[in-house]
Amino acid sequence: MDAxxxxxxxxxxxxxxxxxxxxxxxxxxxxxELAAALQRRDSPGLTEEDRHRVAVEDVEPVLVLxxxxxxxxxxxxxxxxxxxxxxxxxSHPVEADMEDLWQKxxxxxxxxxxxxxxxxxxxxxxxASDAEEATAARVLWGAQPWLSHPAFKTEQK
Numbered sequence: 001m002d003a004x005x006x007x008x009x010x011x012x013x014x015x016x017x018x019x020x021x022x023x024x025x026x027x028x029x030x031x032x033e034l035a036a037a038l039q040r041r042d043s044p045g046l047t048e049e050d051r052h053r054v055a056v057e058d059v060e061p062v063l064v065l066x067x068x069x070x071x072x073x074x075x076x077x078x079x080x081x082x083x084x085x086x087x088x089x090x091s092h093p094v095e096a097d098m099e100d101l102w103q104k105x106x107x108x109x110x111x112x113x114x115x116x117x118x119x120x121x122x123x124x125x126x127x128a129s130d131a132e133e134a135t136a137a138r139v140l141w142g143a144q145p146w147l148s149h150p151a152f153k154t155e156q157k
Contacts, residue, residue: 016083020076020111024144027069027118031138034062039131055127063125070115070122077111084108117145 037058041051084104121137 016076016080017107017111020073020114023069023072023076024114024141027066027073027122028138028142030062030066030069031134031141034059034066034125034129035131035134035138037062038129038134042130059127063127066122066125070118073111073115073118077108077115080104080111081108114144117141 037054041054041059046054084101084107118141121141125134125137
C-alpha cells in the first residue's frame with residue numbers, strides 16, 4: 001500500500017495535489033532534456049547514423065518518460081475528481097459541507113484541465129519535433145495556468 005492510498009481521508013486530497021505538482025516539475029525538466037536532445041540530433045555535421053543514435057538513445061526515452069508524467073497527472077486528476085464526487089476510496093460526501101465540496105470540485109476541475117493541457121503538449125511531440133517545439137511546450141507547461149489556480153492555495157491551509 002502506497003503513502004497516498006493509506007493516508008487519512010482529509011490528507012488524501014493534499015497528497016494528490018503534492019503529487020501533481022511534483023509531476024509538473026518533472027515534466028518541465030523532461031521538456032528541457034527533450035529540447036537539448038532534439039538540438040543535438042539536429043546539429044550540423046552529424047551523419048544519419050549519428051542522428052538515429054541520438055533519436056534512439058536520447059529522444060525516445062524522454063518521450064516515454066513524458067508519457068509517464070502525463071499518465072500520473074491524469075491519474076491524480078481522476079483521483080481528485082472521484083474523491084470530490086464521493087466515488088473515491090477516501091471520499092466522504094455525507095461528512096462534507098457544501099463549501100468544502102465546491103472547493104474540492106474546483107480543485108479537481110483545475111487538475112483535470114492541467115492534465116488535458118499536458119496531454120495536448122505531450123501528444124504533439126514526436127520524433128519529428130524540433131528543439132523549438134519542445135521549448136514552446138516547456139514554456140506553456142511552465143506557465144502552470146491550472147496548478148497555479150487560487151483554488152489550490154486555499155487547499156493548503
